[in-house]
Amino acid sequence: MKKFINSVDTVLTESLDGFVAAHADILVLGDEHKFVRRKTLRPGKVP
Known part of the structure; x- marks a missing residue:
């Protein structure tokens, strides 16, 4: 099995x-x- 996490930190x-x-x-x-x-908010949407 391969590790997907190199370091817990x-x-x-x-x-x-x-x-x-x-x-x-x-x-x-x-x-x-x-x-x-998001980079930009959609007009008319609550942030």
Whole structure:
């Protein structure tokens, strides 16, 4: 069986980096690598 987690200490950061990289056209990563948000909001939608 292959490992998907290189280090328990970096699993969240690496997961978020990969998620944002896969959807870079619509997502941006927060300053502290703790949250992901849309690049732009849709007009008329609640943020």
